[in-house]
Amino acid sequence: MSDIHSIVTSRQLSYEQKVVALAHAAEDTLSVLPMPERTRYYFDKGVICNLNEGNAPYRPRYIMPDYAKAVKQGVKFLQMAPPQDFDELLTFLQVLYRHVPSITTYPVFLGDLDALIEPFITDLSDEEVKRKLRNFLIYLDRTITDSFCHANLGPQATRAGRLIMEVDRELEQAVPNLTLKYDPAITPDDFAEQAIYTSLCVANPAICNDVLNRDTYDRYGISSCYNILPIAGGSYTLTRLVLPKLAALTEDKEVFMTQLLPEAMRCMADYMSARIRFIVEESGFFESHFLATEGLVERDRFVAMFGLVGLAEAANHFAPGKKYGTDAEADAVAEEIMETITAFVGQYECPYCEIANHRLLLHAQVGIDTDYGITSGIRIPVGDEPESIYDHLRHSSRFHRFIPTGCSDILPFDITGKKNPAAVLDIIKGAFSLGQKYIAFYASDSDLVRITGYLVKRSEIEKWNNGQAVLQNTTQLGAPTYASAHLANRKVRGV
């Protein structure tokens, strides 16, 4: 009750943030999910973490509507006919986005924005398109007040993509995140270089290795914190295994590998299965929500993300004095952990995940604001990065191969990179050819900074730290993480 009172009377939460927090509090008064004793134990130890998904899920965590289909057939429930011109398209999308649920209550995926727009701008001048895009993007930034929101570009170079990036450079916004799907055989260098230049100005777009990600499903999109998910589907849930908390329960690596890890994974997988069942069988989402009833999402295109965080600290725990990222011994422990986890999810059968062959899919979870001393997913801890960026990227490539539904690295680049985006592209091409799946970067002097996957403005963090209300929810998450994960000390890569 006191929690609810403090939500209601908060001076630091905006009205919308209060409403969401109250809804969460209400949901958490239910307890509909089974919680066996050992599962409870791992929850209490912080080993299994449901990322505040709530105790009674009434929608999938991440939803990836088929926007191209919506634009073609219209949306009956919203009384929206298929758009006929650019203005109608932008209004159509604004309305539709407003009604896409997710864990954050905001849409986490806005579609392949360039491909959606391209056919509607053929008769308009660049200036006309940019004026309309500017208003559209400002609307998104100010109403989707949560930067776990993602629009995709590429891999084809389009006029729409180019104009979106031009406007993005002008606006310097945290929302939406942009990712360019990049395939050197499809994406021309000049388009990729424009993306890199834009990213060194406004920390957007990130670059996704299209070659390595496109076969994960038939059609994929990047949502939220770089989740690789099926379009017209999504993910029911993302629960995470906090590896350092599990490692802390023993000093014996054998015990960890053969007893604790298998038991904790089993508990977590069963818990995730229960969440999936509740969403599918009890919540009514797939029978009643217009996205499902109008075919914009399909139940059998949803997956479930088995998250991992803090591989580095867990590996270091069993390789005392060694460091994941630079010491072979710690890296070998990390690889053994990953192989054990991969083997588990390879044989565990979960319900209602047809598109994933009834398997949970691994995800390198990036961390949350209350993590302390836990590095994102499979990343190298800030401060332990190898001296050479090439060694850093080789290391990432070695571990990215384990993760199908999203893993990434974030690199701050020296601002001289802006003068030679082609050089940054060379580095990306090299990393992608080795197996790196996704890379995000920003210039070391940028106001926009990528926290774990999402963007926050350093200037907004200042405001929040001074006790002022801020528009974006993610500023509240980013402020403590920026400090506790020492993100200001990320190794700046000179180019």
Place this chain on the structure above:
Amino acid sequence: MGLVRKIIPQSTVDGPGNRVAIFLQGCNIRCAYCHNPETQAMHDDEAREMSVGELIAEVRKGIPFVRGITVSGGECMLQADFLTRLFAAVRDLSRETGHPLTCLIDSNGTIPFADYPQLMALCDGVMLDVKAWDTAVYHRLTKAPDNETVKENLRWLLSHDKLTEVRIVCLPETASVTTDVENNLRHIAEILDSIGKKVPVRLLRFRPYGVVGELADTPMTSEQQMSDYASLAQSLGL
């Protein structure tokens, strides 16, 4: 063996894309604005004798992140035979790894490229410093007697499609030494025009970092002046 001053595994300012930049020790001229004068002496305790194999091991670490190497100096053409062997070995490395690598030379142009056909066959291009056009201006800047060879090299490289870019350092107008950028640009434009080739001309902004001697306290060239030079270059079709 080559005498190597420094290797930068990730350089974005020594030619197109990301490159391994190798700086050789020793220079035959003494530019007043030189920003790494420690590379001028023909011998220096900080420079290291390295074999082609040792350098190749360094270049290998850059694969697949670099698109090639650039050898600079000092004046790397003073070690032209070593360059020839190095570039041949880089070709072999490309073949072995399947990763294409280009070899560029960054040179002051005082040594005739025409005299090294074998090297030029292996070299993908030269970034040529055309420091000044007028002989007296050039002499005042570099202490070298004249710049006839530089001009010959400009023509030769252009007509053999080996000129990657022309580089001009732009000093502030207030500096005690001039490079007469305007005159330089006009003559370069004329030659490009007469041979009918397009080659990028890079205007480098003078910065006093590392500079010793009479220009050590000269301020950085202003943005305004750089953009004036850029406009001039554009108006000349460069």
